[in-house]
Amino acid sequence: MTGRLTNFLVKFNSFAKHQVYFQIIHETLTLLFPFVLVGTYVDFLNQAVFQKNGFLNNIYHVKNWLPGFKLLANYLSLLDLSINGVVAIAVVFLAANLATRKNAYYNIAASLTAVFAFMIMNFNGSFLAYTGRQQVNKFLENNLSYNGCFLALVVGLTTGWIFNRLGARSKKKDPHLMLRTSAWIRYNILPIAITLMLFGMFSYAASFFGRTGANGLVSGLYELSFSNYEWILLTAVCAAFLSNGFWFLGITGSFNFSGINAGSTIQNLEYAIQHGSPWGAPNPITIHTLFDSFANIGGPGMALSLLITILLYSRNQNFQLVAKTSLFPSIFNVSQSLLIGLPVLYNPLLAIPFLLTPVASILITWCALKLNFMPPTVYPVSSSTPGLLIGWLGTGGTWQALLISIINVVAGIAIYLPFIILDNRIKSSRRGEIENEK
Amino acid sequence: MKNRWLYWILAIFLLLAVCLPAYKWNRSNITRLRNAGKTEMAPVIMVPGSSATQNRFDSLIAELGQEAPQHHSVLKVVVKTNGKVTTSGVINRNDNQPFIVISFQNNKDGKTNIDKQAVWLNTAVKQLISIYHFNHFSALGHSNGGLILALFFERYLKQTPALRVDRFMTIATPYNETSTSTVYKTSMFKELYNYREGLPESLVMYSIAGTENYTSDGTVPYNSVNYAKYIFQSEIRSFTEITVTGANTAHSDLPQNKQIVSLIGQYILRENFPKLNDQSQRRH
Known part of the structure; x- marks a missing residue:
């Protein structure tokens, strides 16, 4: 049984790896990794040290002793917003570029068209409708960050596909094509016009449905179904599944649960403040106490577990490199580089544990809360608090919560381990094949 | 081998370097949250009963002044029938627990007058907040x-x-007007009962009844004071008779x-009164 399952997974993995578009996604993310890594460290510094509510700033009072704190903070905000804030534009350019790389005639044109098409898709529909005095942004800036990556890949690949279909299929290779203005225009004007108009129509249609553009349409639908619930455990599991599924597709951040049970979270906090202890808070089980505090350690998909598993067991050189470079920010729950570099995103083999680990954590946490082993997390923690400490600090320093966090991480490692070992085996067998061929 | 030990020591050192200040910050943050928003x-x-003037509590305040270790300044507020407010007295600058009559x-x-007086009380409290900027009171x-x-x-x-109410004490308040019955409900009681869900959940409430004989204090029937329980019990955080x-x-x-007076000092002012509850030694 296990053998057959392993076989299936191996086959599926190699099948996916041989798909052209899958390869393109993989290469896009690989090429992007150095930028993402820089961006992640900038993000980490900005979030943890230079934000007013940053974890390291809070515990070491950096603000009080570091000269030029405000200047550095502004400098890092600038870097953060202009690297991480527009990363999806790079994704769409790369995806279209790689999709059309075999054809020098329209390679550049396709990449540029994709960038325009992506901006079209992120046009803010309410900019047209709004007549009041308040300024509305022309573009949905939030969708240009990591949460726009999925849309960026779709737009990039679609543009590439259109160009591959419609672009000039000249047999003659002409390296100076770009210098010959008339030819360049003649070859490219049709696919450029068609692509831009097509995405324009999509974007316009999407703006009728929601104010958040095409990206918001996808996540908005799912968020709706969570606004009202009685079966919190079930919803938490679904939320984890969906949220991580979206991470997997690259739609991050747009999925924000914090507002949904803000009411019960405030009730818990009020109770704890009045009684001086989080024990017996009125709403022990919420998305916040289950998912945010205990099932997101290190980042989506219990990234800390994945990281530890790779560092200890993986023989994959790439995995090792990514894990080592991402270790430090991941401890503080800043984990874009890990998730893009591995790539957990779009890696079918890691998809399974990536979706399963948070669910396991939620179940463990739920049992602990139901059995009254630990109090719920009620106190607010600073942003970029190390995932492992969120439970401990959120409950006001109860050791039971720390223990549950550690158990969750260990459980995560146990779930990731078989898949990392499988990856090791695939790698070694592939190396064997290559050696045999020689 | 030596290296490995070094790594472990470094790891433990880093762990402590994060956890200890984190715990310290967490504690101070919780303390800050606990005091958050509450003004000094x-x-x-204090609201006197019907037919009583702004000077109704003077003797009480004098008694409290003798007993209480802290000095409390007194502000007297009279609300006119048109909602205008006149004041006399001042609140001292460093007084965090002044008395406002x-x-x-x-x-x-009468019920119609009491209904109006609750509205006037509301206007007066709003004005006081805009002047003195407090957000909780007893x-x-x-x-x-x-x-x-209670209506307010x-x-x-x-x-x-x-605005939050910390503690609330009523002295010989006839929640069922002057009815001595244990079954008959007056219109005043019905109104208080119907609106009881508006009471703040965090309220701590004391209802004091005085009795000269077994049934009343001479004016207000004991049974009427007792009706408080139907209004407050299980609606607020605690209710004490x-x-x-x-x-x-x-x-x-x-x-x-x-x-x-000593009950007020104990429950409302929360100050250490000398010889609390020790009535036998201070016979007049």
Whole structure:
């Protein structure tokens, strides 16, 4: 049984790896990794040290002793917003570029068209409708960050596909094509016009449905179904599944649960403040106490577990490199580089544990809360608090919560381990094949 | 091998370097949250009963002044029938628990008047907040003053959502007017009962009854004071009934009754009164 399952997974993995578009996604993310890594460290510094509510700033009072704190903070905000804030534009350019790389005639044109098409898709529909005095942004800036990556890949690949279909299929290779203005225009004007108009129509249609553009349409639908619930455990599991599924597709951040049970979270906090202890808070089980505090350690998909598993067991050189470079920010729950570099995103083999680990954590946490082993997390923690400490600090320093966090991480490692070992085996067998061929 | 030990020591050192300050910050953050938003100033708002003037609590305040270790300044507020407010007295600059006596130009008895007085109380409190910027207070009502305060809490407190009531004490307040019955419900009681869900959940409440004999303090029936439980019990955080007997327990003497003065000090002011509850040694 296990053998057959392993076989299936191996086959599926190699099948996916041989798909052209899958390869393109993989290469896009690989090429992007150095930028993402820089961006992640900038993000980490900005979030943890230079934000007013940053974890390291809070515990070491950096603000009080570091000269030029405000200047550095502004400098890092600038870097953060202009690297991480527009990363999806790079994704769409790369995806279209790689999709059309075999054809020098329209390679550049396709990449540029994709960038325009992506901006079209992120046009803010309410900019047209709004007549009041308040300024509305022309573009949905939030969708240009990591949460726009999925849309960026779709737009990039679609543009590439259109160009591959419609672009000039000249047999003659002409390296100076770009210098010959008339030819360049003649070859490219049709696919450029068609692509831009097509995405324009999509974007316009999407703006009728929601104010958040095409990206918001996808996540908005799912968020709706969570606004009202009685079966919190079930919803938490679904939320984890969906949220991580979206991470997997690259739609991050747009999925924000914090507002949904803000009411019960405030009730818990009020109770704890009045009684001086989080024990017996009125709403022990919420998305916040289950998912945010205990099932997101290190980042989506219990990234800390994945990281530890790779560092200890993986023989994959790439995995090792990514894990080592991402270790430090991941401890503080800043984990874009890990998730893009591995790539957990779009890696079918890691998809399974990536979706399963948070669910396991939620179940463990739920049992602990139901059995009254630990109090719920009620106190607010600073942003970029190390995932492992969120439970401990959120409950006001109860050791039971720390223990549950550690158990969750260990459980995560146990779930990731078989898949990392499988990856090791695939790698070694592939190396064997290559050696045999020689 | 040596290297490995070094790594472990470094790891443990880093762990402590993060966890200890994190824990310290967490503690101080929780303390900060606990005090968050509460202003230093928390006045005690006193409302006298019907037919009583702004000077009704003077003897009580004098008694409290003798007993209380801290000095409390007194502000007297009279609300005119047109909603205008006149004041006398001042709140000292460093006084965080001043007494504010709110009385009404129309201080007549009867449900319609009490309904109006609750509205006037609301206007007065709103004005006081805009001047003194407090966001929590304790309240003391004597006789019908308790009804006015209770109505204010039930119906009008939500107009100022940031305002919290810490503790509330009523002295001989006839929640069922002057009815001695244990079954008959007066219209005043019905109104208080119907709006009881408006009471703030965090309210800590003390209802004091005085008795000269087994049925009343001479004016207000014991059974009427007892009706408080139908309004407050299980609607607020805690509800305590206290019955005071002995010397000076006639209705109008109650505010300056020694026992009640010490109860006010204990529960409303929360100060250490000398010889608390020790009535036997201070016979007059």
